Amino acid sequence: xxxxxxxxxxxxxxxxxxxxxxxxxxxxxxxxxxxxxxxxxxxxxxxxxxxxxxxxxxxxxxxxxxxxxxxxxxxxxxxxxxxxxxxxxxxxxxxxxxxxxxxxxxxxxxxxxxxxxxxxxxxxxxxxxxxxxxxxxxxxxxxxxxxxxxxxxxxxxxxxxxxxxxxxxxxxxxxxxxxxxxxxxxxxxxxxxxxxxxxxxxxxxxxxxxxxxxxxxxxxxxxxxxxxxxxxxxxxxxxxxxxxxxxxxxxxxxxxxxxxxxxxxxxxxxxxxxxxxxxxxxxxxxxxxxxxxxxxxxxxxxxxxxxxxxxxxxxxxxxxxxxxxxxxxxxxx
Numbered sequence: 001x002x003x004x005x006x007x008x009x010x011x012x013x014x015x016x017x018x019x020x021x022x023x024x025x026x027x028x029x030x031x032x033x034x035x036x037x038x039x040x041x042x043x044x045x046x047x048x049x050x051x052x053x054x055x056x057x058x059x060x061x062x063x064x065x066x067x068x069x070x071x072x073x074x075x076x077x078x079x080x081x082x083x084x085x086x087x088x089x090x091x092x093x094x095x096x097x098x099x100x101x102x103x104x105x106x107x108x109x110x111x112x113x114x115x116x117x118x119x120x121x122x123x124x125x126x127x128x129x130x131x132x133x134x135x136x137x138x139x140x141x142x143x144x145x146x147x148x149x150x151x152x153x154x155x156x157x158x159x160x161x162x163x164x165x166x167x168x169x170x171x172x173x174x175x176x177x178x179x180x181x182x183x184x185x186x187x188x189x190x191x192x193x194x195x196x197x198x199x200x201x202x203x204x205x206x207x208x209x210x211x212x213x214x215x216x217x218x219x220x221x222x223x224x225x226x227x228x229x230x231x232x233x234x235x236x237x238x239x240x241x242x243x244x245x246x247x248x249x250x251x252x253x254x255x256x257x258x259x260x261x262x263x264x265x266x267x268x269x270x271x272x273x274x275x276x277x278x279x280x281x282x283x284x285x286x287x288x289x290x291x292x293x294x295x296x297x298x299x300x301x302x303x304x305x306x307x308x309x310x311x312x313x314x315x316x317x318x319x320x321x322x323x324x325x326x327x328x329x330x331x332x333x
Contacts, residue, residue, distance in 0.1 A: 003043050003152040004265045011041040011265075012258035014146035015282070016250060018139045023289055025138075028131040031286035036139025038257065038278045041147070043265055048147055049158035052140045054103035059136045062110025067129045069111070070118035080119055081185060087112040088203075089181035092210055096173040099163035109207065112184075113200055119188075120199060175318075180210050183314035187307060198303030201283070205304040206311030220272060221312040225305055227276025231260065232301045234277075235284030239291060249290040256281055280304065 001009070014037040022030035040055055042048035066087075073079045091108025095101040110132070117128040148154065168176075183206055191199045209220040238252040260281060263274025283304075284297040291297055 004262055006154075007041060007043045007147065007151045007265055008258050008261035010146040010150040011038060011143065011261040012254045013150060014041075014139075014143040015257045016254050017146070018142040019253070019286055021138050021142065022135055025134065027135050027138075028127065028288075029135060030288065031282050032132060032135035033139035033142075034282045034286050035279060036136045037143035037146075038261065038264070038275075038282065040140055040143055041261060041265065043152055045147060045151065045153065045156065046158045046160075046162045049144065049160075050100075050162045050164075051102055052144045053161060054100055055106050055140050056137055058103040058105070058107030059110045059133060062107035062112075063114055063129045063133050065107075066111030066114030067125065070115050070125060073115075074118060074122060077119070080115060081188065084112060084115055084119075084188065085181035085185050087115065088184035088207060089177035092180035092207065093173045093177035096166055096168040096176060097170060099165055100161075101164065101166065105207075109204065112203065116200055116203065176210060179315050179318050180207055180311075182318070183207075183210070183311040186314060187310050190310065196303070196306055198299045201300050201303030202307035202310075205307035209308055209311060210315060217315045218312055221308045223270065223272040224276045224308045227273045227278075228280045228301055228304050230273065231277035231280030231282075232284050232297070235281045235297065236294060238285060239294060239297075243290050243292070246290065249285070253281075253285055 015034045018033040018037045019030045022033040027033070036055065040048055040051040042051065069083065070080075073083065087108045091105045091112070094104025094108065098104050113132065114125070114129050118125050121128075148157075184203060187202055187206055188199070190196060191202060196202060205224065209217055209224055211217040211220060234256060238249070238256070242248050257278055260274050260278035264271060264278055266274065280301060283300040285291065287296060
């Protein structure tokens with residue numbers, strides 16, 4: 001079996017195991033564990049170990065800091081909006097400028113999600129922060145262990161963290177961060193004005209597609225929407241055939257994650273379609289187990305598409321034309 005197939009197998013095993021652990025632990029949204037297992041997956045063990053460590057570190061710092069600050073800012077919408085812009089911009093800037101940009105991005109994103117919870121459902125703030133930490137840590141830990149046991153060069157230990165130097169200039173990254181900040185605020189305003197579904201999914205989806213090159217942002221946005229259609233439709237088909245049969249649900253989840261992970265891990269121009277197909281599949285098929293209805297999965301899918309479309313429009317309107325551009329790693333989100 002080639003390296004990509006071995007890692008796709010490890011990823012599929014990790015997703016199923018992470019989901020069942022999260023369900024057994026009574027966690028709120030097990031699909032976060034599954035998403036984390038997929039997103040850090042990588043054929044390169046050193047790169048995957050680095051992403052896992054940075055994801056956990058960024059999540060813990062971001063959730064903890066976001067929780068504390070959100071308590072201070074409760075009931076202050078202007079201050080909350082300014083902090084939201086700051087987090088979106090800082091995470092996007094750090095993602096492009098730091099050798100460990102993965103931690104910057106997911107740390108800021110975690111804090112931003114906690115802040116959003118305090119703005120929309122403040123009574124659930126502690127539970128939201130608590131559950132997200134556990135769900136993400138479970139996904140990362142299980143995926144890392146599955147890579148070690150089943151992935152390429154099984155049994156080989158990583159040698160430590162691997163820095164990823166960036167070629168984006170400070171000016172270019174700052175302009176990109178500004179676009180992310182403005183786009184995030186615009187999305188929140190639109191969510192309030194039009195009562196849009198799933199604000200967290202809207203913002204997550206929008207921020208991960210921002211690129212220093214507007215054309216690359218549009219391309220990533222198109223691939224993300226295409227992946228949503230493929231993964232979401234496949235997940236809904238599985239649910240429609242038999243949503244309550246646990247054997248059918250588990251087998252379908254395993255096989256489809258394996259197939260989408262092979263595209264996600266490949267070195268083709270359509271890699272990000274595989275990434276997003278896996279993400280859309282998981283938010284569709286995984287709830288607190290097999291979903292009992294299609295309402296919540298559809299809301300999450302609609303949120304992803306709306307976020308991508310709105311952020312792509314903001315980047316286009318700002319006419320980002322940096323002196324140089326370096327494509328963002330599709331596996332980063």
